[in-house]
Amino acid sequence: MVIDCFAFFxxxxxxxxxxxxxxxxxxxxxxxxxxxVQTTKDILKAYGHDETEDFVFLPEVVVIPNTVGEVxxxxxxxxxQKIPVTPRGAGTGLAGGxxxxxxxxxxxxxxxxxxxxxDEQNLQITTETAVITEVLQNAVKEKGLYYPPDPASKGxxxxxxxxxxxxxxPHAVKYGVVKxxxxxxxxVLPNGEVIWTGANTLKNSTGYNLTQLMVGSEGTLGIVTKAxxxxxxxxxQSLLLLIPFESPESACAAVSAxxxxxxxxxxxxxxxxxxxxxxxxxxxxxxxxIPDEVQAHLLLEVDGYYIExxxxxxxxxxxxxxxxxxxxxxxxxxxxQKRELWRLRKCVGRAVKKGTIYKEExxxxxxxxxxxxxxxxKMIGQxxxxxxxxYGHAGDGNLHVNIVKGELTEQQWNEELPKAITxxxxxxxxxxxxxSGEHGIGWVQRPxxxxxxxxxxxxxxxxxxxxxxxxxxxxxxxxx
Amino acid sequence: MVIDCFAFFxxxxxxxxxxxxxxxxxxxxxxxxxxxVQTTKDILKAYGHDETEDFVFLPEVVVIPNTVGEVxxxxxxxxxQKIPVTPRGAGTGLAGGxxxxxxxxxxxxxxxxxxxxxDEQNLQITTETAVITEVLQNAVKEKGLYYPPDPASKGxxxxxxxxxxxxxxPHAVKYGVVKxxxxxxxxVLPNGEVIWTGANTLKNSTGYNLTQLMVGSEGTLGIVTKAxxxxxxxxxQSLLLLIPFESPESACAAVSAxxxxxxxxxxxxxxxxxxxxxxxxxxxxxxxxIPDEVQAHLLLEVDGYYIExxxxxxxxxxxxxxxxxxxxxxxxxxxxQKRELWRLRKCVGRAVKKGTIYKEExxxxxxxxxxxxxxxxKMIGQxxxxxxxxYGHAGDGNLHVNIVKGELTEQQWNEELPKAITxxxxxxxxxxxxxSGEHGIGWVQRPxxxxxxxxxxxxxxxxxxxxxxxxxxxxxxxxx
Numbered sequence: 001m002v003i004d005c006f007a008f009f010x011x012x013x014x015x016x017x018x019x020x021x022x023x024x025x026x027x028x029x030x031x032x033x034x035x036x037v038q039t040t041k042d043i044l045k046a047y048g049h050d051e052t053e054d055f056v057f058l059p060e061v062v063v064i065p066n067t068v069g070e071v072x073x074x075x076x077x078x079x080x081q082k083i084p085v086t087p088r089g090a091g092t093g094l095a096g097g098x099x100x101x102x103x104x105x106x107x108x109x110x111x112x113x114x115x116x117x118x119d120e121q122n123l124q125i126t127t128e129t130a131v132i133t134e135v136l137q138n139a140v141k142e143k144g145l146y147y148p149p150d151p152a153s154k155g156x157x158x159x160x161x162x163x164x165x166x167x168x169x170p171h172a173v174k175y176g177v178v179k180x181x182x183x184x185x186x187x188v189l190p191n192g193e194v195i196w197t198g199a200n201t202l203k204n205s206t207g208y209n210l211t212q213l214m215v216g217s218e219g220t221l222g223i224v225t226k227a228x229x230x231x232x233x234x235x236x237q238s239l240l241l242l243i244p245f246e247s248p249e250s251a252c253a254a255v256s257a258x259x260x261x262x263x264x265x266x267x268x269x270x271x272x273x274x275x276x277x278x279x280x281x282x283x284x285x286x287x288x289x290i291p292d293e294v295q296a297h298l299l300l301e302v303d304g305y306y307i308e309x310x311x312x313x314x315x316x317x318x319x320x321x322x323x324x325x326x327x328x329x330x331x332x333x334x335x336x337q338k339r340e341l342w343r344l345r346k347c348v349g350r351a352v353k354k355g356t357i358y359k360e361e362x363x364x365x366x367x368x369x370x371x372x373x374x375x376x377x378k379m380i381g382q383x384x385x386x387x388x389x390x391y392g393h394a395g396d397g398n399l400h401v402n403i404v405k406g407e408l409t410e411q412q413w414n415e416e417l418p419k420a421i422t423x424x425x426x427x428x429x430x431x432x433x434x435x436s437g438e439h440g441i442g443w444v445q446r447p448x449x450x451x452x453x454x455x456x457x458x459x460x461x462x463x464x465x466x467x468x469x470x471x472x473x474x475x476x477x478x479x480x
Numbered sequence: 481m482v483i484d485c486f487a488f489f490x491x492x493x494x495x496x497x498x499x500x501x502x503x504x505x506x507x508x509x510x511x512x513x514x515x516x517v518q519t520t521k522d523i524l525k526a527y528g529h530d531e532t533e534d535f536v537f538l539p540e541v542v543v544i545p546n547t548v549g550e551v552x553x554x555x556x557x558x559x560x561q562k563i564p565v566t567p568r569g570a571g572t573g574l575a576g577g578x579x580x581x582x583x584x585x586x587x588x589x590x591x592x593x594x595x596x597x598x599d600e601q602n603l604q605i606t607t608e609t610a611v612i613t614e615v616l617q618n619a620v621k622e623k624g625l626y627y628p629p630d631p632a633s634k635g636x637x638x639x640x641x642x643x644x645x646x647x648x649x650p651h652a653v654k655y656g657v658v659k660x661x662x663x664x665x666x667x668v669l670p671n672g673e674v675i676w677t678g679a680n681t682l683k684n685s686t687g688y689n690l691t692q693l694m695v696g697s698e699g700t701l702g703i704v705t706k707a708x709x710x711x712x713x714x715x716x717q718s719l720l721l722l723i724p725f726e727s728p729e730s731a732c733a734a735v736s737a738x739x740x741x742x743x744x745x746x747x748x749x750x751x752x753x754x755x756x757x758x759x760x761x762x763x764x765x766x767x768x769x770i771p772d773e774v775q776a777h778l779l780l781e782v783d784g785y786y787i788e789x790x791x792x793x794x795x796x797x798x799x800x801x802x803x804x805x806x807x808x809x810x811x812x813x814x815x816x817q818k819r820e821l822w823r824l825r826k827c828v829g830r831a832v833k834k835g836t837i838y839k840e841e842x843x844x845x846x847x848x849x850x851x852x853x854x855x856x857x858k859m860i861g862q863x864x865x866x867x868x869x870x871y872g873h874a875g876d877g878n879l880h881v882n883i884v885k886g887e888l889t890e891q892q893w894n895e896e897l898p899k900a901i902t903x904x905x906x907x908x909x910x911x912x913x914x915x916s917g918e919h920g921i922g923w924v925q926r927p928x929x930x931x932x933x934x935x936x937x938x939x940x941x942x943x944x945x946x947x948x949x950x951x952x953x954x955x956x957x958x959x960x
Contacts, residue, residue, distance in 0.1 A: 114589040121736050121848035122877075144742065166685045171633065177683055179692070180660060193936045199914035201844045202876045203657055205646045205696050206914045206921060206932055207959055208941045216685050233742040256601050262785065305742065309786040353721035364681045368601035396682045397602075405584070434679035434686045441686060452686055456673045461688045463947040467940060479687055 013102050016472070018081045020060045028105075030061050031073045036064040047088060047106045051153070052096040052444055053359065059086065059106035066111045068186065068194055068225045069423070075223070075474075076192030078105060084476050085190075087219040089130060090159035092153040094360055095436065096443030097165065097218045101477050109160055112225060115139055115188075122385065123231040124183065124200060129160025129224050146234040148175035151438065152346050160224050165440035166216035170345070172266040173395030174303075175232070177438065179215045186226035187214055190469040200228045213464070218440050221468040221476040237312050238303035240338045242330040243321050248272045248296040248390070252370035254324040255298065255394045259367070261320050263313050268395030270370075275348045275391040277396035282351030286344060294327055298394065299345050316379065345391075349400065352389045357405035357413070359444075361421060364437030365429045367397035376427040377401055384420040385412070398437035425451045441479045449480065493582050496952070498561045500540045500584065508543050508585075511553045514751070516544040527568060527586045530925055531633070531817030532576040533839065539566065539586035546591045548666065548674055548705045551582030555703070555954075556672030558585060564956050565670075567699040569610060569641030572633040574840055575916065577645065577698045581957050590638055592705060595619055602709040604663065604680060609640025609704050626714040628655035631918065634824050640704050645920035646696030650747040650825070655712070657918065659695045667694055670949040680708045691945070698920050699955040701948040718746065718783035718789050720818045722810040723801050728752045728776040732850035734804040734876045735778065739847070741800050743793050747781035748875030750850070755828045755871040762831030766824060774807055778874065779825050799944075816840035825871075829880065832869045837885035837893070841901060841922075843908045844917030847877035857881055857906040864900040865892070878917035898927070905931045922960045929960065 018024075028037045038044070039061050050054040065071045078085050084104030091098055100106045112128035115136065119125065120143055127136060133154040137147050150169035151157055161167075163185070168177040185197045197210035202210075214221060245251035248270075255268060271279075273295045280286055298321070302313045318329060332338045352358060367371050374390060377399075381388045388407055392400040401424065405413050425435045425448050434452050435445055449458060464478055465472070498504075508517045518524070519541050529536040545551050558565050564584030571578055580586045592608035594617060600623055601606070601677035613634040617627050631637055641647075644663070648657040665677045675692035684691075694701060723765050725731035730749075735748060751759075753775045760766055778801070782793045798809060812818045832838060845853050854870060857879075861868045866888055866936060872880035881904065905915045905928050914932050915925055929938060942960055945952070 030897070035535065079902065119846070119848075120740065121737055122846035122847065157682070166689075167834050168684075172683060174738050176660070179689070180656070189936070195934070195937050197937070197939075199844070199909075199932065200846050200912035200916065201878075201914055202847070203646075203648050203652060203844050203873075203878050203917035204914055205842075205916040205918050207696075207938075208701075208930065208944055209646075209659070209692050209696055212689050212695075215692075216687075216689055221688075228652075233739065234742065236742070259603055259713065260600065262716070264713060304789075306789040306792065309784075309789050312786065354545065364683050366599070366602035366604065367682070393683075398681075398683050429679075432680035434681055434684055436685040437681065437683035438685050449687065452679065454675070455668070457675050457677070457690065458687075460675070460690065460947060462943060464688055467943040467947060 013084070016082065016083050017102065017104060020083060024081060024083065025061060027077055028061065028074065032063055032065045037060040047108060048100060050091040050093040050096060050098045052094055052099065052442070055096055055099055057099045057101050058103065059100035060103050062106045062108060064108045064111055068188060069224060071188045071223055072108065072192045072194055073186055075190055078473050079191045079471055082471055082473060084473050085338040087223050087477050089158035090132070090156055092157040093161060093165065093442060094362070094439045095441055095479055099298050099443050107223070107235055109158070112160070116226070118143055120145070121207060124228055125231055126226060126228050127159060129163065129227055130158045133157050133159055133162055137222050140231050141234055144234050145231040147181065147229060149178045149181060152349055158225060161367065163215055163224055163227060164217065164219050168393060168396065168438035169397065170269055170393060173268050173393060174264050174266040179212060181230045182211055182215050182227060183230055184228040185211055185214050185224050187222035187224055189222045190471070190474040202230065216440065218442055218478055220465055220478050222384060224306040235303040236305050237307045237310055237399055238301055239314055240332040240341055241300045241314060241317065242332070243298040243300060244294040245296045245298070246293050246325050246327070248374050249371040250324040251296040251298050251375055252394060254321045254326065255370060256326065256368040257320050258317055261316055263302070263317060265300050265395060266303040267298040267299065269343065269345055269392070270296065270394035270399070271299065271391040272296045274389045275352070278345065278351040278389060279344050279348045282347055282354055283343065286340065289328070348391050349402070351363065352402040352404065359403045359417065359421070361401040361403070361424060362436045363401055363424065364396065364435060365428055365431040365433030367395065369431040369433065370394060370397055370399060372430060373399055373428065377424055380420050380423045383477055384416055386417065386420065396437065397433065405436050422448065422451065438472040443478060446479065483937040485616040493564070496562065497564050497582065497584060500563060504561060504563065505541060507557055508554065508824055512543055512545045512550050514854055516882045518542040525774065526871065527588060530571040530573040530576060530578045530582060532574055532579065532922070535576055535579055537579045537581050538583065539580035540583050542586045542588060543593055544588045548668060551593065551668045551703055551705060552672045552674055554587065555668055555670055558953050559671045559951055562951055562953060564953050566955050567703050569638035570612070570636055572637040573645065573921045573922060574842070575921055575925050577920050577958055579923050581923055587703070589638070592640070596706070598623055600625070600768040604708055605711055606706060606708050607639060609643065609707055610638045611635050613639055613642055620711050624714050625712055627661065627709060629658045629661060632829055639651040639693040639707060643695055643704055643707060644698050645918065648873060650749055650873060650919035652745040653748050654744050659692060661710045662691055662695050662707060663710055664708040665691055665694050665704050667702035667704055670951070670954040682710065696920065698922055698958055700945060700958050716785050717787045717790055718781055720812040721780045721794060721797065722812070722821055723778040723780060724774040724807040725776045725778070726773050726805050726807070727869055728854050728882065729851040730804045731778050732807065732854055732874060734801045735850060736848040737800050737804065741796055743782070743796060745780050745875060747779065747873070748904060749825055750776065750874035750879070751779065751825065751828060751871040752776045752869065754869045755832070756824065758831040758869060759828045760823050762827055762834060763823065766820065771807070779821060783863030793918060805809055828871045832882040832884065838895065839883045839901070841881040841883070841904060842916045842919040843880070843881055843904065843913060844876065844878040845908055845911040847875065849911040850874060850877055850879060853879055853908065853911060857904055860900050860903045864896055866897065866900065876917065877913065902928065902931065923958060924960065
């Protein structure tokens with residue numbers, strides 16, 4: 001679905017923003033060089049989508065700066081001229097945060113791809129923000145250090161996108177999400193001013209926490225050009241277990257019990273049977289027999305420095321999950337086995353989406369509420385007649401719900417499904433949860449924000465946006 | 481020093497705010513009951529100071545609400561009538577955040593002292609905010625759970641004050657500071673509206689992080705009435721080491737090396753020789769011989785679930801610190817010994833302050849910069865002729881610098897010392913650090929904010945303040 005701006009946004013855009021004329025294109029060229037200002041249809045199309053369903057919004061121009069000074073000049077120009085700017089990292093977002101829905105400039109950060117310093121004394125990394133997450137992880141691993149946040153897209157996504165959506169990933173359950181690792185950010189504000197948000201310290205009680213305000217703000221408050229991130233020592237040992245259950249609900253119930261036993265796994269992932277089935281078809285080359293009675297799995301990792309204590313943890317976990325009817329546990333203690341199990345888990349999202357029309361919801365609840373959430377999602381699916389494939393970070397209570405179009409009509413998909421999603425999100429809210437755990441709100445979840453926040457909270461957020469961006473030029477029409 | 485509003489603030493107050501007349505006192509009485517509206521001089525004086533040096537600012541009235549509805553009504557009234565309100569927890573703050581510098585209402589939160597729910601399934605606690613930190617810690621410990629942040633004042637301070645200053649404490653080095661445990665907050669805004677800032681979830685990517693914006697905002701954006709805090713399993717084992725060094729610099733240098741060896745201690749505290757000497761005098765009943773050549777100590781704790789792995793950690797630590805000339809290590813493995821060592825460390829602040837005129841600075845730098853910071857502080861002290869006693873959370877790079885008036889004249893203390901403090905803070909900034917790690921800015925550090933933030937950053941903070949509190953009635957004249 002290629003959208004050359006919705007009619008509504010086109011009209012709004014004409015009212016609120018300037019057109020990009022040849023003079024502006026020339027000025028942009030003078031800032032970043034003509035080759036980094038692109039207007040051909042193919043390129044506009046390539047930068048007009050992220051990984052969110054099949055949306056494509058065409059920007060008017062793609063600009064690819066290389067320095068913070070260039071970004072600053074671009075923003076000053078756009079702020080003066082009232083030109084909308086949509087910053088873009090690797091384009092792996094799942095909520096449409098990088099879609100240029102108001103046209104204007106698509107600002108690709110791809111050239112900010114240098115790691116600037118790995119500080120082995122202070123266990124910190126200073127990096128530009130278009131470094132691929134896995135590249136950063138591998139670079140610090142070589143020094144015996146660890147940067148834990150690892151979204152499923154870590155092989156392609158940028159650290160800047162991770163910061164802007166406050167990403168998590170499987171290891172968040174023990175090590176926390178991106179916000180727990182961001183110490184300080186260099187940010188270009190919508191008016192072109194450049195700030196650092198904090199200090200390179202582990203503790204900071206010095207004024208309002210601008211750093212944490214930027215994290216998860218989805219490129220609506222400023223453009224993050226550099227980040228100072230906390231690192232920790234790399235754990236040297238890990239064990240991985242695949243634990244089968246007869247019902248998804250008992251798998252989810254076991255999750256909470258594992259923590260109650262005093263164990264904090266380094267990963268605790270949930271996959272319902274259909275999720276693994278999709279993954280096995282997608283991979284093609286992996287052999288795995290799932291007995292008929294097995295309806296869900298937990299993938300559980302423990303890590304640390306002393307292998308003996310990890311074996312003790314696993315023994316305790318085995319006892320706990322037995323109480324929830326766990327079947328025979330598959331125990332992976334060598335790298336090849338671990339890699340295979342992770343390959344399986346990590347492809348689930350892609351597997352479900354391949355060749356299907358789908359919507360992905362990023363629900364999160366307090367972890368003990370997972371069984372209720374899962375049951376509710378399935379019941380809502382029955383009522384509306386859709387298949388949902390559920391998997392995700394059970395240890396955090398973060399359940400990804402992939403809704404597959406399947407046999408639904410266009411009318412059902414476009415008009416009925418939003419009602420079903422509303423019901424899912426209302427359930428999430430009633431369980432103490434929220435509508436996005438790690439993907440962000442971006443473009444596609446915007447209509448659902450009033451389910452979790454009232455007018456007062458949304459009013460505060462809008463007013464904060466207005467403080468940073470009074471002309472509403474930076475990633476407009478996102479979040480709110 | 482009892483101050484019935486500085487002349488400057490009195491004048492400003494007369495311009496900006498209304499006087500509290502009998503009609504307002506009556507209205508306040510109708511909201512909270514007459515007995516909870518106090519205007520006698522003794523009571524005004526008792527609530528007119530916190531633990532910040534010897535400042536006393538008299539409020540016009542002390543109001544002691546009991547419910548969120550009452551706080552809401554008070555704020556609505558004050559917002560309409562333009563009356564300044566200074567919220568107060570236990571009054572243990574060290575930066576004057578709870579000083580009613582503009583007079584008006586001192587809003588004591590002391591009756592918000594109930595723990596509402598310890599959720600053992602989700603490892604969360606929901607609490608009112610005037611619960612004493614140690615009371616909360618003990619309540620969750622009884623359930624096998626752990627709330628790590630433990631400022632030195634934990635026996636008297638409130639959790640709400642901890643949230644408002646983003647407190648740390650010795651265990652922050654492994655477990656993080658308050659911000660890492662706050663999931664969701666109930667907040668009364670300056671206009672009386674009541675909001676929840678987030679969701680009761682471990683992950684959240686749903687709009688701007690209002691929760692983190694509130695943490696550390698020192699009661700200037702809203703009044704926190706309830707908090708949902710994350711808990712973790714209580715570690716069952718710990719070992720404590722007191723490690724003597726011949727120079728403070730080598731003690732500080734060892735800190736960074738310990739982390740580089742892959743060990744994350746659960747505490748890593750620094751005390752220079754004078755700090756321990758003050759503490760021993762203060763305690764009176766503790767026998768401890770410090771050899772002449774020992775000039776500093778590290779107090780180091782490791783914790784976990786498996787005692788064998790902790791012994792292994794300690795062996796490794798011993799090897800590391802040997803390289804920095806560590807003398808004979810005192811090893812505490814029973815509770816009585818541990819209690820004694822902690823008693824020593826925890827009284828240092830009080831010991832230095834007792835009977836002296838002092839100023840306490842809460843510097844924080846990347847941890848490997850500690851030796852440079854310490855050296856710089858001592859050199860600045862030599863230049864200006866003051867004694868400083870340094871101790872604190874070395875693992876976090878958080879060094880408390882207590883400056884003792886001693887033989888300084890009033891003129892030197894009042895006019896020269898601010899220059900010395902400016903030099904210390906400029907050094908901190910140049911080392912990548914900031915001027916408060918865990919105490920906050922409050923009233924006394926306000927003049928130094930421009931050292932760490934430029935006009936643009938301070939402008940953003942002021943504008944955010946203005947979003948929440950356009951009439952500037954809530955804790956005015958703090959932070960900025």
